[in-house]
Amino acid sequence: xxxxxxxxxxxxxxxxxxxxxxxxxxxxxxxxxxxxxxxxxxxxxxxxxxxxxxxxxxxxxxxxxxxxxxxxxxxxxxxxxxxxxxxxxxxxxxxxxxxxxxxxxxxxxxxxxxxxxxxxxxxxxxxxxxxxxxxxxxxxxxxxxxxxxxxxxxxxxxxxxxxxxxxxxxxxxxxxxxxxxxxxxxxxxxxxxxxxxxxxxxxxxxxxxxxxxxxxxxxxxxxxxxxxxxxxxxxxxxxxxxxxxxxxxxxxxxxxxxxxxxxxxxxxxxxxxxxxxxxxxxxxxxxxxxxxxxxxxxxxxxxxxxxxxxxxxxxxxxxxxx
Amino acid sequence: xxxxxxxxxxxxxxxxxxxxxxxxxxxxxxxxxxxxxxxxxxxxxxxxxxxxxxxxxxxxxxxxxxxxxxxxxxxxxxxxxxxxxxxxxxxxxxxxxxxxxxxxxxxxxxxxxxxxxxxxxxxxxxxxxxxxxxxxxxxxxxxxxxxxxxxxxxxxxxxxxxxxxxxxxxxxxxxxxxxxxxxxxxxxxxxxxxxxxxxxxxxxxxxxxxxxxxxxxxxxxxxxxxxxxxxxxxxxxxxxxxxxxxxxxxxxxxxxxxxxxxxxxxxxxxxxxxxxxxxxxxxxxxxxxxxxxxxxxxxxxxxxxxxxxxxxxxxxxxxxxxxx
Ligand SMILES: Nc1ncnc2c1ncn2[C@@H]1O[C@H](COP(=O)(O)OP(=O)(O)OP(=O)(O)O)[C@@H](O)[C@H]1O
Ligand SMILES: Nc1ncnc2c1ncn2[C@@H]1O[C@H](COP(=O)(O)OP(=O)(O)OP(=O)(O)O)[C@@H](O)[C@H]1O
Ligand SMILES: [Mg+2]
Ligand SMILES: [Mg+2]
Numbered sequence: 001x002x003x004x005x006x007x008x009x010x011x012x013x014x015x016x017x018x019x020x021x022x023x024x025x026x027x028x029x030x031x032x033x034x035x036x037x038x039x040x041x042x043x044x045x046x047x048x049x050x051x052x053x054x055x056x057x058x059x060x061x062x063x064x065x066x067x068x069x070x071x072x073x074x075x076x077x078x079x080x081x082x083x084x085x086x087x088x089x090x091x092x093x094x095x096x097x098x099x100x101x102x103x104x105x106x107x108x109x110x111x112x113x114x115x116x117x118x119x120x121x122x123x124x125x126x127x128x129x130x131x132x133x134x135x136x137x138x139x140x141x142x143x144x145x146x147x148x149x150x151x152x153x154x155x156x157x158x159x160x161x162x163x164x165x166x167x168x169x170x171x172x173x174x175x176x177x178x179x180x181x182x183x184x185x186x187x188x189x190x191x192x193x194x195x196x197x198x199x200x201x202x203x204x205x206x207x208x209x210x211x212x213x214x215x216x217x218x219x220x221x222x223x224x225x226x227x228x229x230x231x232x233x234x235x236x237x238x239x240x241x242x243x244x245x246x247x248x249x250x251x252x253x254x255x256x257x258x259x260x261x262x263x264x265x266x267x268x269x270x271x272x273x274x275x276x277x278x279x280x281x282x283x284x285x286x287x288x289x290x291x292x293x294x295x296x297x298x299x300x301x302x303x304x305x306x307x308x309x310x311x312x313x314x315x316x317x318x319x320x321x322x
Numbered sequence: 323x324x325x326x327x328x329x330x331x332x333x334x335x336x337x338x339x340x341x342x343x344x345x346x347x348x349x350x351x352x353x354x355x356x357x358x359x360x361x362x363x364x365x366x367x368x369x370x371x372x373x374x375x376x377x378x379x380x381x382x383x384x385x386x387x388x389x390x391x392x393x394x395x396x397x398x399x400x401x402x403x404x405x406x407x408x409x410x411x412x413x414x415x416x417x418x419x420x421x422x423x424x425x426x427x428x429x430x431x432x433x434x435x436x437x438x439x440x441x442x443x444x445x446x447x448x449x450x451x452x453x454x455x456x457x458x459x460x461x462x463x464x465x466x467x468x469x470x471x472x473x474x475x476x477x478x479x480x481x482x483x484x485x486x487x488x489x490x491x492x493x494x495x496x497x498x499x500x501x502x503x504x505x506x507x508x509x510x511x512x513x514x515x516x517x518x519x520x521x522x523x524x525x526x527x528x529x530x531x532x533x534x535x536x537x538x539x540x541x542x543x544x545x546x547x548x549x550x551x552x553x554x555x556x557x558x559x560x561x562x563x564x565x566x567x568x569x570x571x572x573x574x575x576x577x578x579x580x581x582x583x584x585x586x587x588x589x590x591x592x593x594x595x596x597x598x599x600x601x602x603x604x605x606x607x608x609x610x611x612x613x614x615x616x617x618x619x620x621x622x623x624x625x626x627x628x629x630x631x632x633x634x635x636x637x638x639x640x641x642x643x644x645x646x
Contacts, residue, residue, distance in 0.1 A: 050509040051480075157600050158365075187364040187536060187601075192580035192594040199593060214509060217539075221582035221594070244584055258514040260539030262581050264562045 004074075005176060005208050006039040006062060011071035013057050017281060029280050031057040033232030035071070036307065039176070044202065044209040046223030046240070048216055048255070052280065054232045055212045056100075059178040062210065063097050064088070075176075093123055096169035100181035102161035106153040112139065112164050113149030119171045138167040142197060159190035163197070170201065180212045195222060216259050220244055225313075228252045231280055231288040234307055238314040248310060248321040251289045287319065295320050324396060326498055326530045327353040327376070332390030334368075334375045337383060341605045345371040347554035349390070350631050350639075353498070353547070358524065358531040360541030360562065362577070363551030364601050369534045370420060372551075373500045376532075377417050378407050395497065413443040416491040417500040418484075425487065426475040432486050433459070433471025436493055443494045458489040462519055481512035488519065495527045502534045517544050538581055542566055547637075550574045553602055553612040556631060560638030570640040572617050573597070611643065619644060 012035075014028035031054045039045050047055050060066040062073060064080060072079050075091065083091055099105035106115055117135035120126045126134055136146035142163040153161055162182060169177055179198065183191040195218065201207060213219050219226055219240075226243045228236040228251065236249040247253045278284055278291065287305050290296040299319045307317040334346040345368045353359045361369050374380045375387055378399060392399040394415065399407065411417075419425040427435060436455035440446050446454065452471075459467035462485040475483055484504060491499055501520065505513040521544060524531060533545055541548050542562060549559040550573065558571040569575045576597035599616040602608060608615050614624040623643050631641040 050511065159600060188538070188577060189364060189580050189597045190600065192582075192596040193598075195582070196593045196596060216510065217582045217584050220584050254511055256584075258510040259584065260510075260513070260517075260537060260543045262539040262542045262566065262578070262583065264542040264566050 002040040002043075004038045005041040005076065006210075007074040007077075008035055008037040008039075008058075008062070009072045009074070011035045011037075011058070011061060011073065012069045013054075013061055013066060014069045027281050030232045030283065031280060032061065032068075033280075033283075035229075035232075035234055037227060037234060037237070039208060039210055040225075041175075041208055042206060043224040044211050044222050046219035046226040047210060047212045047229060048214060048219050048226060049229035051214060053229045054280070055214075055229055056180055058229070059097060059180050059210060059212055062176075063095050063178055064091070065097070089123070093172045094174050095176045095178070096172065096174040097178045097180060098162075098165050098169050098182045101185055102158050102165060103153075103185070105165055106161055108153050111150050111152055112144070112156070115153075115164060116167045116171055119168065123172060125172070134171070135167075138170055139164075141170065141201070142167045143193070157190075159186050159193060162186065162194055166194075166197065166201070170205065173205065174207070176208045176210065178210045178212070181214070182211075183218060184213065184215065191218070198222070216244075216255060228255070231278065231283050233288065233317065234315075235289070235317045236315065237307070238311075242311070242314050246314075248314065248316040249289075249318045250293050250295060250320075254292075287317075323355045325352045325393075326355045326395060327351075327532070328391075328393040329372075329376070330391045330393070332372070332375060332392060333388045334371050334380055334385060335388050336385045338605075343604045344554050344607075345385075345604070346375060349551075349554075349556050351549055351556055351559065353530055353532060356524075356528060356530055357547055358520075358533050358545040360545035360548045361532060361534045361551060362536060362538055362541055362548065364536065366601060366604070367551040368554045369551060370502055373417060373502050373532065373534060376500060377411060377415065378402075378404075379411075379417075409443075412439055412496075413494045414496055415498045415500065416494070416496040418487050418491045418502060418504045420502040420506075426483060428475055431472050431474060432478070436471075436486070436490050439490055439493050454493065455489075458493045459486070461523070462486070462489045462492075463515065464489075481509070481516070484512075484516060485519065488516070488523075492523050492527060492529070496529055498530050498532070500532045500534070503536075504533070505540065506535065506537070513540075520544065538566075538577065550577070553604060553607065555612060555641060557613065557641045558639065559631075560635075564635070564638050570634060570638070570645060571613075571642050572619050572644070573613050576616075 011032055013032040014030050016028050035058060049055055057066060061068050072081055080091055113135045116138050117131045120131050120134060136149060139146055139149060144163055183194050211222050223240045226240050227234050230251050236252045244256060247256055284291050286301045286303055290300040297320060305317045305319050307315050309315050310321055329349055329351040332346055332349045336343040336345055349372060363369055376392055380387060433455050436458055437451035440451040440454050456467045456471050459471060464470050464482060464485060505516050535541060545562050548562045548565040549556050552573050558574045569578055579595035582594060597616055602612060610626050611624040611629055614620045621643060629641050629643045631639050633639045634645055
C-alpha cells in the first residue's frame, strides 16, 4: 500500500454571506463541501474543475491559510488542525504553495534574491552571506542566473516571475507543494518550460504535488492521479490514464469532450452540458450536477450520490455512472 | 471569390517614453469570404493591436497606423473619413473585445444595450429594436431572454456576458467579425458552447470571422485558415490542416511541440519540447529575423537581413530564411 502523505477527511469550508434582506435567512457559500481525499507520497495528484468549484479553497485549507468549518486534515498521520506555535511553524516548512498569478504574488519592493531567501530567514535556517548563497543556488536551480538576484519583479517576464515563486517555495525543502494554476497565466511556450521545471524538481527533491488547474491537457500531462471537483465536492477520482480513457461521471465526460484538440483532422465528438454553473450558495438538491446532466433520474434529484469505488482505484459519485 | 479582408504591409506603432513600440510591423494577411481565420501568438505579439487597427480604434496618441492598406471588400478602410468608419463599425465589421466586462456598460440593462446598436445601425423603432434584441439573446442561448434582457451586466455569469457581447456583435449581421480571445476567460464546457454558437451563426448569417486566441486547440477546431504572429510579424499563414500537419516556421513547429496533448505523453522522460528563451522586448529587437535568438535552425543570414513572407505552396506562406 502506498504511503499516504496527506489525508483529507470530511473537509468543509463554508463562507458566510449576508442573509437575504427579505427572509433574513443566513446563507453560506459552500466552497468545499465534504471532501475526502488522500495524497500519496511522491505522486502528483491533479485537481480539476470549473471556475469557482472550490479548488483554491481546498489548497488553502491544506496549507492552513484557511480554517475549515469542519473535517480534518492529517499530514503524515497527525491532525494539523490542532497545531499551534512551534508545531505549526514546523508544518509550514513542510508544505508550500505556488500561486496562480505570477504578477501579484510577489512583493514589488523586494528583489528576487530577497524574496527567495526570506523563508530561510523567517525560519531561522540561514542568514547573511550563507542565505544569499542558498538563494543564488535556488535561482540557478529554477533556470535564472545569480546575476539577476538584485532585480525587482517588474524587471522579469511572467514566466521568470513564476520561476521566482517556485524557487521561494523550494527554499525550505518542503515535502508537499500545492501548485495552484502555476501555468494558467503563461503562454504555451513558457508554460512548457515551467511544466518541465516542476517535473525535474519533483525528481530531484522527491516532491509530492497537489496540482490544481482548469486545463485538462496540462493536468493529464503532469498527474499520476486526477480528482474532478464540482461545486465543492469530488465527483470522480482515478489514475490519470483511466480517468481520461474511461471517465465514469457525466460531468467528467462532458469536460473531457469539451477540450479543444490541437488536431484539425480529429473533430471532437462533443457532449453537451446545458446551462451555466449553478451557484454554490444555493446548490441544486440531490446530485448538484443533475440540472446540467443528460441522464438524470429521480434519484439524482433526491439523494446526494456518495463517492464509491466502481473499479480498482477509480472512484465516482454518480447514481448512473458509466 | 475575392477575399473579404486583405491587409497589406500594415504597421501600427506606439510612441512611448522609452522608444517606439512596433506592435504591428509590416503585416500581410488575408481572410477569404465565409472563412474563419485563427490568429495565434504569444502575449504581446500584436494580435489585439492588429484587430484594433482594422476597426480603426487604435488609441491615438500614443498609437498610430504608420503604413499599409486594409482592404475590406476591396476598399481601403484607411482611406475612409472617420464619419464613414463609424457607419461601418458595428454594422459591416464588428468586434468582440478581449474584456467583456469592460465593453458592456454597467449602468444599462443588457437588452437595451443590444437594442441600441440596432436602433443606431438598422434604424429600427424602439419597439422593433427591443423585439430583435430579445431574439438575438435567444439565438445566443440565453435562457428566458425576455426576463434576462432586463438584467444588468453584473447579474450575469462570465459565460452569459460573453454571449451578450456576441449577440451585440452579430445583431446587425456583419460581413466580418473580429473576435479577440472570445473564450479565454471561460471554462471548457462554456467555451465549447460559445465556439459552437459562433460556428452556427456564421453558417446562418454568412459572416467571415477573425478569431484571435493563444489556444491552438481552439483554432484547430474552429478555423479554416491560421496565422501565427511573432513580435509584430505574421511568420506563417495557411490552411489550418497544413499549419498543424506540416508547419514550416521553426516558431510554429516549436509551438506545436510545446502543447501537452491528451493521451500522447512525450516518450521517454516525459518532458515537453520547449522553445528556449522568451519573446524579445519590442524596444530591443535583434537585427534581421526577430526569432533568431530562440531559433534552433539559425543561420548567418538570419542576423543580417529580415526575411520576407513568401508563399511556399498555394495559400501557405512563411517568413523564414530556411525557405528562400
Ligand atoms: N474569502 C471568501 N469569502 C467568500 N466566498 C469565497 C471566499 N473565497 C472563495 N469564495 C467562494 O468560494 C467558491 C470557491 O472559490 P475558489 O476560489 O476555491 O474556486 P476555484 O475552483 O479555485 O476557482 P478558479 O478556477 O476561478 O480559481 C467561489 O464561489 C468563491 O466565490
Ligand atoms: N496603448 C499602448 N501604449 C503602448 N504600447 C502598447 C499600447 N497598447 C499595446 N501596446 C504594445 O503593443 C504590443 C502588442 O500588444 P497587443 O495588446 O496587441 O498584444 P496581444 O498579442 O493582443 O497580447 P495578449 O495575448 O496578451 O492579449 C505590446 O508590446 C504592448 O505592450
Ligand atoms: Mg482558484
Ligand atoms: Mg490581446
